[in-house]
Amino acid sequence: MPAKGAQMNPDVVVVGGGVIGTAIAWRAALRSRRRVTIIDPGGDADKASLVAAGMLGPVSESVFGEEELLALNLLAVARFPEFNRELETAAGTATGLRTEGTLSVAYDSGDLAALRRLADFRHGIGLRAEVLAARECRRLEPFLAPNVSGGLLAPGDLSVDNRRYVRALREAAANAGVEVIRGKVATVSEHAPGEVAVTLTTGELITATSVVVAAGWATGAIDGVPEAIRKAVRPVKGQILRLRHPGSLPPILTRTIRALVQGRDIYLVPRADGELVVGATQEERDDTDATAGAVHDLLRDAQTAVPAVSELILAEISVGLRPGSADNGPIVGAVSDGVIVATGHFRNGILLSAATADAVAALLSGGEPERQWSAFTPGRLS
Numbered sequence: 299m300p301a302k303g304a305q306m307n308p309d310v311v312v313v314g315g316g317v318i319g320t321a322i323a324w325r326a327a328l329r330s331r332r333r334v335t336i337i338d339p340g341g342d343a344d345k346a347s348l349v350a351a352g353m354l355g356p357v358s359e360s361v362f363g364e365e366e367l368l369a370l371n372l373l374a375v376a377r378f379p380e381f382n383r384e385l386e387t388a389a390g391t392a393t394g395l396r397t398e399g400t401l402s403v404a405y406d407s408g409d410l411a412a413l414r415r416l417a418d419f420r421h422g423i424g425l426r427a428e429v430l431a432a433r434e435c436r437r438l439e440p441f442l443a444p445n446v447s448g449g450l451l452a453p454g455d456l457s458v459d460n461r462r463y464v465r466a467l468r469e470a471a472a473n474a475g476v477e478v479i480r481g482k483v484a485t486v487s488e489h490a491p492g493e494v495a496v497t498l499t500t501g502e503l504i505t506a507t508s509v510v511v512a513a514g515w516a517t518g519a520i521d522g523v524p525e526a527i528r529k530a531v532r533p534v535k536g537q538i539l540r541l542r543h544p545g546s547l548p549p550i551l552t553r554t555i556r557a558l559v560q561g562r563d564i565y566l567v568p569r570a571d572g573e574l575v576v577g578a579t580q581e582e583r584d585d586t587d588a589t590a591g592a593v594h595d596l597l598r599d600a601q602t603a604v605p606a607v608s609e610l611i612l613a614e615i616s617v618g619l620r621p622g623s624a625d626n627g628p629i630v631g632a633v634s635d636g637v638i639v640a641t642g643h644f645r646n647g648i649l650l651s652a653a654t655a656d657a658v659a660a661l662l663s664g665g666e667p668e669r670q671w672s673a674f675t676p677g678r679l680s
């Protein structure tokens with residue numbers, strides 16, 4: 299429960315305890331030995347971080363026109379394994395990182411033509427992506443539908459069990475001395491020279507040397523966050539399914555499959571424990587209702603690409619709100635003395651979490667993040 303701010307007096311307050319806020323809090327506490335406090339309302343239902351699929355796929359996510367984001371995503375995936383090793387050691391628990399890559403497959407001839415255009419684009423900018431014939435795809439993944447027409451393998455893409463990963467971040471943060479206050483921040487403001495304050499919706503005031511606002515899609519609802527950021531960040535609804543293998547059935551996939559099925563994009567992300575995540579819708583809406591149509595469409599396309607999906611148990615339907623931004627890129631950097639924002643991670647927040655945490659930890663210590671971040675500062679929005 300919230301303590302009075304004057305009594306707590308942390309060095310750094312992080313607003314939001316999703317993957318971004320928790321990763322930042324852990325790294326800031328670890329690197330600078332500062333007293334770090336996360337403020338979050340608690341309850342996991344509204345966290346995109348726990349709904350996500352956990353793909354760490356800069357190559358299979360790369361599309362025309364987003365080259366700067368691709369460069370940042372490549373930095374993030376290169377950073378992830380070492381960060382994850384440190385995390386597993388600090389938390390004493392495994393996160394389910396997988397390294398088998400992503401196989402994108404095409405269903406009909408139109409899908410194959412689209413995949414070939416993507417392959418040309420990826421090769422053109424020097425990415426590692428191997429074009430595979432249909433039978434090579436099925437040699438790698440025997441449960442793919444017989445009429446899959448070809449594929450593209452991105453061997454450098456990773457995936458992680460994002461729920462285990464967030465749990466590990468929480469554990470590591472707690473072990474590094476990070477405190478968590480249950481509460482909702484209404485306002486961020488200057489307090490005194492060298493001091494900033496957050497005011498909770500209950501009226502309590504907490505002061506600190508630095509505040510990091512990492513409240514995901516809801517960042518725009520916090521007073522004191524610059525108008526340009528409040529306007530740029532929006533919720534993008536995603537519905538996603540979690541399937542489980544019945545006891546008798548061995549895992550049907552070994553690597554992430556992205557399938558283009560008559561122009562529709564779907565992914566299937568296998569976990570070592572037999573879970574299979576199938577996603578996801580992308581809707582310009584801010585409700586978190588699961589709809590019958592979305593479940594139908596996701597299962598239909600998943601079954602078309604991998605017919606054995608119909609044998610699996612439908613274990614969970616979940617809905618999350620991605621923090622979308624005006625240009626699909628994250629917004630990370632200082633907005634005023636002592637106030638940093640880290641939001642807008644859209645489809646890539648799990649992938650970008652390690653790189654974001656280290657970038658913000660660098661800023662908090664007076665350093666500079668890597669050059670790939672220069673296209674993603676808050677200043678670009680004004």
Ligand SMILES: Cc1cc2nc3c(=O)[nH]c(=O)nc-3n(C[C@H](O)[C@H](O)[C@H](O)COP(=O)(O)OP(=O)(O)OC[C@H]3O[C@@H](n4cnc5c(N)ncnc54)[C@H](O)[C@@H]3O)c2cc1C
Pocket residue numbers: 313314315316317318319337338339340344345346347348349350351352353354481482483484512513514515516517520535536537538577578579617618619620621640641642643644645646647648649650
């Ligand atoms: C269906 C789906 C699939 C996805 N798949 C992937 C994927 O495969 N790979 C990938 O990299 N990314 C994926 N993403 C995107 C990823 O989940 C997000 O980019 C990421 O979780 C954003 O993290 P966050 O910490 O900014 O936000 P959240 O996880 O939403 O956390 C924000 C936190 O801030 C808190 N908060 C809000 N307002 C306040 C306030 N006023 N005061 C205090 N706390 C506040 C919230 O309660 C919440 O706990 C997916 C997202 C969805 C929805």
